Amino acid sequence: MVAKKHAYLIIAHHQFEQLNFLVSLLNHERNDIYIHIDAKVKDDQFCKLQADLKRICTKSGLYFSERVDVHWGDYSQIESELKLFQATVGIDEYYYYHLISGSDLPLVSQKVIHQFFDKNPGKLFLTMANKDQRAIYERVAYHYIKPQLSVRSFRSKTLKKGIRFFRKCEVRINRILKIDHYKQFDTELGYASNWVSIDKKMVDLILENTKLIYTIFSKSLLCDELFIPTLVNKYNLKEKIAYDHIMSNVPLELQGNLRYINWWDGTPYTWTDSDKDLQELKAAKKAGHLFARKFDLERYPKVKDFILSEVNSDL
Structure with missing residues (x-):
């Protein structure tokens, strides 16, 4: 029997030495490995990265998707993900698709990851999140002016305050006018972490609905966390979600997408090489997490040896 293949879809925009390390582990x-590099990255940097990664990928197929100029909180985040899913078409029939960031690292070997998914065919691995129902709904109910502008667009505290005030005014005006662009779609809005592991059937549904995704989300805010779980609702696929409990954002809780992300200490927290952090990552692995984020190997280079030790211990 031929072993079924996996597609890793990676979104990255910086820290390319760390990306090289991530790809070496995959x-x-x-x-097969598919990578989206932000269009803001200069061409000479991109060409060097391509050459480096081609040398690293001795066993996996390596592909680069069409590049998008990504802005946090904007539809361009969804667009970069769609470009990755589209890049896989015609290459192979993948068993699972793992959407991760360049700041993620595996906690276990590929052998363990493959064995896990071999035992869980057809399941969707999403982290269902806590939500303020009204605030989440208003992300798509209203059409926002320049959604690519957010507090992360500016360094100036004054400008950050200005964009917050502007968005509050937008929301208030839309509330007063009782605008609701989403009600026409007659589908329950979903909310989950944007980092997922999903099967081919779910990817096919995503690609079949690219026009609908654009129509619903192109003028929304923080929409990358909404479009996949909304399609899950539209096609009544909730029973396929492997862990459908709502995450409480507490340490060592099993997160449904199997990526251990620390939201209780940051937005999210960056793991350090402190003994406390490394012990927590070990405990997260023991609890069943296959990946973790986010990491910064430039600031905490000792984490690299820790990850290598954990991955190699499974071989």
Whole structure:
């Protein structure tokens, strides 16, 4: 029996030495690797990265998707994900698709990851999140002016305050006018972490609905956390979600997408090489998490040896 292949879809915009390390850990005969590099990255940097990664990928197929100029909180985040899903079409029939960031690292070997998904065919691995129902709904109910502008667009505290005030005014005006662009779609809005592991059937549904996704989300805010779970609702696929409990954002809680992300200490927290953090990552692995984020190996280079030790201990 031929082993079924996996597609890793990576979104990255900086820290390319760390990206090289990540790809080296994913380099396996059962994996193909697809990478989206932000269009803001200069061409010479991109070309060097391509050459470096081609040398690293001795076992996996390596592909680069069409590049998008990504802005936090904007539809361009969804667009970059769609470009990655589209890049896989015609290459292979993948068993699972793992959407991760360049700041993620695996906590286990590829052998463990493949064995886990071999035992869980057809399941969707999403982290269902806590939500203020009204605030989440208003992300798509209203059409926002220049949604690519957010507090992360500016360094100036004054400008950050200005954009917050502007968005509050937008929301208030839309509330007063009782605008609701979403009600026409007659589908329950979903909310989950944007980092997912999903099967081919779900990817096919995403690609079949690219026009609908654009129509609903192109003028919304923080929409990358909404479009996949909304399609899950539209097609009544909730029973396929492996862990459908709502995350409480507490340490060592199993997160449904199997990526251990620390939201209780940051937005999210960056793991350090402190003994406390490394012990928590070990406990997260033991609890069943396959990946963690986010990491910064430039600031905490000792984490690299820790990750190598954890991954190699499974071989």
